[in-house]
Amino acid sequence: MSRYDGRSFQNFSTNNGLPVNRFWGLIIAANGDVWLRTFFGSGGVVRYDGAQFHRYTTTDGLADDAAWCARESPGGLLWFGSGNGLTRFDGKTFTVFTKNKDRLGSAVAADILSDRDGVLWIAGEDGVTRHDSVDELWSTLPAQDITLGNNIAAVVQDQRGDFWFGSRGNLTRYTPSRAQPRSPQITVVAEKEFDEHESVAELTAGRRAVLKLSVVDLKTRAESRRFRWQFASDKSSIDASRHARGWLPARRETQFEWQTNRAGTYSLAVQYIDRDLNYSSPTFLTLRVSPVWYANAWITVPGGGAALGLVGWAFIARSLVIRRKREAEQLRERLLEQERRARELLQAKNAELEKATAAAQAASKAKSAFLANMSH
Incomplete structure (x- = not known):
């Protein structure tokens, strides 16, 4: 790798810190870091921060050690395309995206474009996937909708805003519609x-x-x-x-x-x-x-009032029952007491009657004995 400052070249190789000598492309990020990508072998990607080189491979989280393309999106996110999918680097962590019906539409990411609106266009064998990182939106244009062949390998946007897709044996210009669709x-x-x-x-x-x-x-x-x-x-x-x-x-x-x-x-x-x-x-x-x-106040409040009323009435009714039961017990006790007194009075009268009867019998015997003595 060589750097030119306007007056002279400074060369970098494995002799002075560069991890590998063969690269297929590079990009310069918004923060000034230089990212170099390797296409074959296990080179991975290399970042130069102005002082030293840092190498990243699949061990660090890349989808593949061969980076086919690289692009920076708004917000400072870096994207690397490969034959094994797409890799995003947020400055700390690598995140891999593979073919998925809700995200990446192809198994490979052959080229990446960041359009005027900051939307990524990722070219692959089955079409072009668009990704808006602000809205976390993923959407794929199938290859059969935009070109005569598959394996879209390149995508660019011209000054008019049209997109050009290069595939095996075909070059296609695509003009997106700007008409607002119907509401759902x-x-x-x-x-x-x-x-x-x-x-x-x-x-x-x-x-x-x-x-x-x-x-x-x-x-x-x-x-x-x-x-x-x-x-x-x-x-x-x-x-x-x-x-x-x-x-x-x-x-x-x-x-x-x-x-x-x-x-x-x-x-x-x-x-x-x-x-x-x-x-x-x-x-x-x-x-x-x-x-x-049961959580509706319009039902539970009147219902609760009715329930409280029923509880109150039940309490009153119970009090009345207890009161009447107590009065009945008292009446029963009075009747039993009157019955006991009447029985005692009857027994006393019977005793007096028995005494009177015994006295009368004794008097009758005495009279009979007296008359018998008088007759002799």
Whole structure:
């Protein structure tokens, strides 16, 4: 490697610190660091910070030791393409992206372009993947939509804003559409089905609702469509601009579940993103989440009052029953006492009667004896 300061050249090799002597390209990062990439072998990538060289390989986290291309994106992120995928370096950590239906559309990353909007265009054998690191958006243009052949190896953007793709035996110019796509449709399935044409979707706290998204777009394949959404307490607080905060990362899924345990009114906003990364106007739907019946004050307060009333009446009734039972016991005791006294009185009278009878019998015997003596 040689450095020219305007007057003289300074040469670097393995004799004075350079890890390897063969490189296929280099880039200069915004912070002034020079990144050199090797194409074959186990050279990896080399960073020169102005004082010394630092070498990084698969051991440090690269997807492959042969870096086919390199590019810096807004925010200082560095990207390296290879035959085994894409690698991102944030200054501390390497992150590898391999072929995935929701992210990288190809197994290889042959070339990388950062366009005027800061969006990365990653060329591969199955198409071109776009990545907006601000919105964490990934979207792939299939090769059959933009060129006659596969294995796209190069991508550039001209002054008009058109993109040129080089593939095996073909050169293609692609002019993205700037027309705003249609807004998506929203369907919410809960106790019943609601859509964006209804003023409010009624939901119950703690119960899951299924949200379904759809859109009419004749130019974008289903696998290239993306939706992003957000929930807010007020519709006016939702910013629909491209890099606005509050939006969840765009996804290709058209159905997801949502639930909350907090009652209240929520505004759901959904935006559709087409294959050319054009954002639609948001579609809004108001979700009114009601508490479950046992947590609803309009039910529990009157019901609680009624329950307290029943408890109070039960207490009073119980007191009345106890009081009447006590009075019955007292009456029973009085009757028993009267019966006992009457029995004692009867027994006393019977005793007196027995004494009188005995006395009468004794007198009768005495009289009989007297008369018998008189007759003799």
